[in-house]
Amino acid sequence: MSNHEEYLVNKTAWCPGCGNFAIREALAGALADLDLLPHQVLICSGIGQAAKIPHYIRANGFNGLHGRALPPALGAKVANKELVVIVESGDGDSYGEGGNHFIHNVRRNPDLTHLIHNNQIYGLTKGQASPTSDPGMVTGVQTMGVSIPALNPLALALVLGAGFVARCFSGEQEHLKDTIKTAIKFPGYALVDILQPCVSFNKVNTYGWYKKRIYFPEIANREDWNNALDLARQWGEKIPLGIFYAKPRPTYESAIKALEGKPLVLKEFNPIDIARVQKEFY
């Protein structure tokens, strides 16, 4: 088993007390526990504080555009299905700017792990509402308070057919690490929505706010979709944590002929075979 310290590189640019530190530690711990070597892992991210993670974990990294963490992850997985691909980004990136990609990749079900640092606020741009901000939150832009309902990512993912849906809290690091491990091992798209306080800009959803509300429900059957949806919809006085749903379905990759056998990137190019394609035009 490798040491999780080996994955931690570079000095971070996060605020002291940020929930991102615990998520980084949990991810490093999960990779170490799973004996994954840095070259076997690819972390794709967009833009935001969470999206800086490829710089702080030693692995392959594609730190792309804001909102666009999922598409390159899918492309990379197609090119090399042996890569363990982790998509890691914030709530603004994954649910706002990248909402369309979120919707359609849940449907596709590629074998990716999607870790979302959900702090219910825009941190990098200093404190505007995110898609998951609760109604009423006052910000420099939402001066009269957020007036539209929050997006519920877990319920949305379940309705779209996600096979793995979990909620964690950065303040519960061991649980987070175990959940990430399970998500990485899950065959197919796995969503882990990680509640995370933003100590600088979110004065509503603080450590104390979460601590008071979170609990770990008994989940007898993780293939019970209705129960998962009930848990996903619980928000407010009580916020459940855990793996709400885990039921594999055929992955995106498994339906593609060209992805059978060796990874696409390693397949032989056969010029004689290819030249035959011209025949149909004679």
Next chain:
Amino acid sequence: MEVNILVGGAAGQGMDTVMNLLGKALVREGYGIIYTKDYMSRVRGGHNFSRLRIGTGPIWTTVDAIDIMVALNEETYTIHHDKLVPSGRVIYDPNLFQLPDEESRGVPIKLRQLAEQAGGAVMANTVAVGALLMLIGLLPDQVEQLLQESFADKEGVAEENLIALQSGVKAALEQCKACFPLPPKNKTHDQIFIDGNQVLGMAALASDCRFLAAYPMTPSTGVMNYLAAKSKSYPVVVEQAEDEIAAINMALGASYAGVRALTATSGGGFALMAEGLSLAGMTETPLVVIVAMRPGPATGLPTRTEQGDLDFVVHAGHGEFPRAVLSATSHEDAFYRLNKAFSLADQYQVPVIFLSDQNFADTHRSVAPFDFERLSQERFLAKEGQYEKPYRRYSLTASGISPRIIPGRIKGEVVLVDSDEHDQKGNIIEDAFTRKQMFDKRMRKLTELAEEMDEPDLYGDPHPDLLLVGWGSTYGVLRESVDALSASGLKTALLHYSDLWPLPSKRLLEMIRVVKRYYCVENNATGQLAALIRRKTGIEFNNLILKYDGRPFLPHEIVREVEKNV
């Protein structure tokens, strides 16, 4: 000696299938042909037509004059009859409409009735093709053979179509036997019959492109269709993205992870890709983007043609980064040119845009078979010993090109790419020194990249007085215009660009010095190539011949404009 045919009708009448069969039959016989489509952005109704020009040598473009018209509806006759030559013929269905009394060129064939007798009204086109064959004096055996091949897996369909074809042949025999005889066959070499999108799809496959992500958009969708059909039997994956933003970012992910990747779209879709293009520039990820132009702005004319996006693709994407823009003079050129796009993308780790347009994408031509051995699949990846350890994705080099390895393939080495400004390892930086160092590294690639650009193709009089300058799909029509102008005593040449950016200008500067007048001919409203030339060389084109009504040039239009000015 040549024959020009126009077939017109409403969308949904199934003309395309049988016209393809006829075209292919002619190509097998050894004729040179071009087959172009003018269609509306609708699935049913409207007025669609196609032109088929048949000759003995290579055919470069269509012309206005019509020898034989197949009018599947009355509108076709009404719109096009003034272009019918005096000795022309009109095949039409007298049960559908009557020609005017003064029209003596009619060949009435009860297309629908004969088709119904053969098994279904849907085969009216096949009856029409039978009649066409009789008019041009061609035996139906090649078409029969092709009908058998095409409908081999649909029981009874081939047989019914053969009956329909024969009934057309017979009906025409009584009225107009070989009234437009084709010139003698000239089968000296094998030919293929292929449209522009198919050329690009096949070139991509043969260039070892393994991933296409795209969102369907006319007129680029044919590339996607081609590769998707091949993805069952070849190592290529086609993904229909949720939008063009996803498409380009998926392609970048696949390219980063080691396979040649492509996306294809038209101007509107490319607008959505602009940020992704900039990402390709910043992360130095090889990428080929096919942009099949159609008239804008906005949705414009979805099924028509224009060369209106040259400026756009040369400048698209925020920030400054090296890129290449290529187009092609012809189907022949496009096959090798797209391969060059993949090679340049890999070698220089830059995005390369291939500019196509509807006029090229949808046009079928007879061409000599492509030589697959001329294509390169060289990936320009660094081997063990060609990079320093630990590996740094953006290590500084004299050429600006950093050794590239594929993530996941080498134990102990990781590959980090970043859309933020970064250091040699790929980590985010903000300091001024590193910023400038990395910017200079990227831009250094332009020096060698510019050397890779082919000078424009020169055709026509070696000592011309007049010079026409064009780019992309107008090569054929300009070539024919040069021939016509030369025949009328004007010493004319054509300088035609395939590689557009970085703009090669040596040959242009040489030619401009010796000619009396020069014209830039473009399928757009502002003369975009002329503007790029002025920017690069200071040369001002005072004579612009522009067309932006959504239709391709016809030779007489260019000849007329030149003669006006001489």
